[in-house]
Amino acid sequence: MTTATSSRVWWPICVLSAAFLLWRAAVPGGPGMARVYVKPAPAEADASSAGWLAARPDESGAVVSPARTAGVWVAALLTLAIFSFLYKDNPAYRFAEAVMVGVSAAYFMVAGFWDGLVPKLFIPLSQMEWGTVGEVGRSLLTLTPLVLGMMLLWRLLPRGGWIARWPLAFIVGTYAGIRLLSFLEADFVSQIRNTIVPLVVRDTDGLGFDLWASVRNGLMLGGVLSCLAYFFFSMDHRGWYGRVARVGVWYLMITFGASFAFTVMGRIALLASRLEFLFDDWLWLIDPLGKRPPPGL
Amino acid sequence: MAWLQTLDRRWIFLAMLLAVALPQLLQVRVPEKPTPLVLNVFRKIEELPEGSRVLISFDYSPSSEGELAPMAAALVRHCCEKRHRMVLMTLWPDGKPLVERAISRIIEGEYAALGLQAGRDYVNLGYRPGKEVVIKTIATSLRAEFPTDDAGTPLDDLPLTAEVTNLQDLDLLISISAGFPGLKEWVQYASSPLKLPLAVGATAVQAPQAYPYIPRQLLGILAAVKGAAEYEVALGERYPNLAIPERQDAVRRMAPQLWAHLLIIALIVLGNVAALVSRPRGGVR
Amino acid sequence: MLRNTIPWLIAACAGSVIIAAYFVPSAQGWQDTIGQWFEVLASFAFVLGGVNLAMQNLQKISAREPGWGYAAVTLMSFLVTLGVGLFKVGVPADSSGSRWGGSYQAEGSAFWWLYEYAYNPTISTIFALLAFYVASAAFRAFRWKNTEATLLLATAFIVLLGRTYAGAVLTSAIPEEYSAFTFPGLTTLIMGVVNTAGQRAIMIGIALGVAATSLKVLLGINRSYLGSGDG
Numbered sequence: 001m002t003t004a005t006s007s008r009v010w011w012p013i014c015v016l017s018a019a020f021l022l023w024r025a026a027v028p029g030g031p032g033m034a035r036v037y038v039k040p041a042p043a044e045a046d047a048s049s050a051g052w053l054a055a056r057p058d059e060s061g062a063v064v065s066p067a068r069t070a071g072v073w074v075a076a077l078l079t080l081a082i083f084s085f086l087y088k089d090n091p092a093y094r095f096a097e098a099v100m101v102g103v104s105a106a107y108f109m110v111a112g113f114w115d116g117l118v119p120k121l122f123i124p125l126s127q128m129e130w131g132t133v134g135e136v137g138r139s140l141l142t143l144t145p146l147v148l149g150m151m152l153l154w155r156l157l158p159r160g161g162w163i164a165r166w167p168l169a170f171i172v173g174t175y176a177g178i179r180l181l182s183f184l185e186a187d188f189v190s191q192i193r194n195t196i197v198p199l200v201v202r203d204t205d206g207l208g209f210d211l212w213a214s215v216r217n218g219l220m221l222g223g224v225l226s227c228l229a230y231f232f233f234s235m236d237h238r239g240w241y242g243r244v245a246r247v248g249v250w251y252l253m254i255t256f257g258a259s260f261a262f263t264v265m266g267r268i269a270l271l272a273s274r275l276e277f278l279f280d281d282w283l284w285l286i287d288p289l290g291k292r293p294p295p296g297l
Numbered sequence: 298m299a300w301l302q303t304l305d306r307r308w309i310f311l312a313m314l315l316a317v318a319l320p321q322l323l324q325v326r327v328p329e330k331p332t333p334l335v336l337n338v339f340r341k342i343e344e345l346p347e348g349s350r351v352l353i354s355f356d357y358s359p360s361s362e363g364e365l366a367p368m369a370a371a372l373v374r375h376c377c378e379k380r381h382r383m384v385l386m387t388l389w390p391d392g393k394p395l396v397e398r399a400i401s402r403i404i405e406g407e408y409a410a411l412g413l414q415a416g417r418d419y420v421n422l423g424y425r426p427g428k429e430v431v432i433k434t435i436a437t438s439l440r441a442e443f444p445t446d447d448a449g450t451p452l453d454d455l456p457l458t459a460e461v462t463n464l465q466d467l468d469l470l471i472s473i474s475a476g477f478p479g480l481k482e483w484v485q486y487a488s489s490p491l492k493l494p495l496a497v498g499a500t501a502v503q504a505p506q507a508y509p510y511i512p513r514q515l516l517g518i519l520a521a522v523k524g525a526a527e528y529e530v531a532l533g534e535r536y537p538n539l540a541i542p543e544r545q546d547a548v549r550r551m552a553p554q555l556w557a558h559l560l561i562i563a564l565i566v567l568g569n570v571a572a573l574v575s576r577p578r579g580g581v582r
Numbered sequence: 583m584l585r586n587t588i589p590w591l592i593a594a595c596a597g598s599v600i601i602a603a604y605f606v607p608s609a610q611g612w613q614d615t616i617g618q619w620f621e622v623l624a625s626f627a628f629v630l631g632g633v634n635l636a637m638q639n640l641q642k643i644s645a646r647e648p649g650w651g652y653a654a655v656t657l658m659s660f661l662v663t664l665g666v667g668l669f670k671v672g673v674p675a676d677s678s679g680s681r682w683g684g685s686y687q688a689e690g691s692a693f694w695w696l697y698e699y700a701y702n703p704t705i706s707t708i709f710a711l712l713a714f715y716v717a718s719a720a721f722r723a724f725r726w727k728n729t730e731a732t733l734l735l736a737t738a739f740i741v742l743l744g745r746t747y748a749g750a751v752l753t754s755a756i757p758e759e760y761s762a763f764t765f766p767g768l769t770t771l772i773m774g775v776v777n778t779a780g781q782r783a784i785m786i787g788i789a790l791g792v793a794a795t796s797l798k799v800l801l802g803i804n805r806s807y808l809g810s811g812d813g
Contacts, residue, residue, distance in 0.1 A: 099655060
């Protein structure tokens with residue numbers, strides 16, 4: 001599509017969309033859209049100001065929240081800006097992406113500060129005592145992560161970045177320690193144990209023979225062994241061994257096919273969720289959760 | 298068929314948009330039937346005696362909220378119906394507001410009439426950085442990791458946690474998981490070494506990887522939005538007050554799923570037909 | 583020594599204590615201490631990531647590199663979010679009249695607003711975009727070429743149908759006793775047997791790989807995580 005054709009198509013769409021939004025949002029007595037209502041939160045005994053909580057429009061004391069209403073508009077426009085990438089890369093998408101990167105990096109930093117550094121470092125530091133030998137020992141243990149943390153931040157300085165290797169080594173060593181045993185226990189030994197299943201399964205009454213369960217167990221055991229055969233490269237995949245490994249490949253292909261289908265399912269659920277936000281919270285075209293009184297009431 | 302070869306992918310995008318949007322706008326609903334793996338989780342929560350202590354870890358972020366929020370809501374609703382006491386936490390920094398949303402929307406909103414109290418009927422432990430190290434620590438000492446709840450009250454002062462030393466004092470663990478850290482870490486550091494009952498809700502991407510843990514290390518999986526929809530149906534059959542559209546977020550989202558799946562199948566067929574037609578005669582397949 | 587041997591010793595000690603705690607209950611306290619230190623370092627890593635991003639964007643802006651305007655947007659978003667989060671702007675005050683006792687994410691606060699209306703919609707929409715690309719990939723890349731590709735394709739077909747109402751409708755004529763041959767039944771079989779077998783084999787392989795890598799780290803055979811430069 002040429003730029004001129006593209007403009008001819010997009011201008012009418014943009015004008016019609018703007019007119020539609022204006023009608024829904026601004027016409028008195030119109031259907032309305034994007035308004036968020038709040039009510040005062042019940043004051044707790046130990047709080048001097050309780051803030052505001054989301055409310056239904058028909059609840060007593062409910063008022064429109066300008067900040068949250070503006071928020072819904074911002075969220076909707078950012079959503080549309082990101083969806084616009086599907087047509088082609090454009091400044092609106094780039095802007096929304098830049099906002100996301102900045103906000104998310106700061107979000108993680110703030111969460112790390114209030115939920116990590118404050119309870120795990122600053123509060124223990126404020127409680128340090130140096131009176132007895134035991135207290136000195138405990139205080140030194142409290143100071144250690146601070147020192148390691150400062151060494152980690154040394155990476156940001158132009159010289160002496162190698163100092164960050166010490167805390168990095170601590171992180172890698174800790175991971176190595178906890179993963180060595182947990183993977184062996186849960187993902188190796190337990191998986192072998194889970195695979196040891198009876199190939200002849202008795203009925204629940206113990207007298208008959210459950211053919212279907214036996215076939216399932218056999219298929220599962222054969223599948224694990226053939227896939228492992230495929231992963232074992234110390235033997236040439238030739239002759240009978242090659243044929244077993246090939247069966248393993250078939251199992252893996254079915255596994256990947258199932259994973260693909262599941263992945264499709266997951267992505268669609270995420271899209272449905274975003275569209276529901278646009279149709280429900282922003283445009284008020286649907287109200288699946290009954291958040292608003294029916295139109296005309 | 299040459300047009301198929303040169304089809305602008307934006308037409309495919311438009312088709313996908315319509316396949317998902319139209320069922321939503323028309324509010325189409327399709328029936329669901331619970332499968333055994335979902336029923337295993339449902340029955341476990343149902344059979345626990347009233348007042349049991351259930352830990353629910355919201356191990357996801359807004360990026361997978363569309364898939365996992367419905368199942369988190371369904372599990373919390375079930376615990377409320379059964380008057381189980383909930384210990385809520387998250388291993389994801391951006392999962393913390395999702396825990397708070399579940400509390401305000403469901404525990405304090407939909408179940409306001411029950412008068413469930415923070416500290417007595419539920420505790421929000423909040424978030425701690427450290428990923429699987431958090432699980433490993435609370436496996437032996439809850440207080441070493443969370444000396445207080447998220448509001449800053451010492452766990453010893455809260456009736457629900459006063460007698461909880463570690464994970465072994467809980468009756469059921471649930472992880473609603475979108476990846477790392479999530480269900481795999483709960484299996485590795487809690488259910489496998491401690492032999493604790495663990496149920497999980499997983500994204501569609503992660504769910505296939507959880508099947509090998511069943512049944513010894515995991516008692517059941519709610520796989521993706523379909524798993525959540527099946528759970529909502531099971532809940533609705535047992536508790537008729539929950540068999541209403543407002544309490545069935547996942548069931549509602551299964552109609553867009555249906556049409557989008559059919560579209561994908563159609564696209565695979567079309568793509569293969571186009572490739573078949575355009576293949577040069579005598580060419581190697 | 584300082585750049586190589588001591589880091590390895592630190593890694594070996596940290597890992598060994600955790601392994602020892604698995605077998606020796608009296609070492610549990612040491613494991614908890616290491617866990618606490620690890621969490622502090624994980625928090626510092628968030629700080630490191632944030633400051634690094636800010637510095638990179640600042641460099642882009644000062645050098646007027648292409649796209650520096652977007653770098654400015656990133657930097658502004660970062661600084662505003664960081665400021666309102668660290669200073670708890672808009673957090674309802676507690677009984678002492680101070681906002682410092684409240685949660686930094688309290689409903690109605692500025693940080694909460696940015697999470698709800700900027701972070702949440704952008705990150706979830708970015709992931710939602712994948713629905714479109716997966717459809718495009720299904721059209722362009724999923725080809726019936728050989729036995730392996732056919733198995734993959736057929737499985738995707740069955741599971742895509744079996745996980746929706748369409749699968750149940752299409753095979754509704756099959757009697758209940760043969761329900762294993764309906765689309766939902768076949769999906770259950772694929773997931774519970776074939777997928778389980780495949781995933782289990784992959785899991786066993788990964789577990790052995792992780793164990794071997796961990797041992798190499800603890801024994802100092804693998805020190806690649808330390809990098810090679812002088813830094």
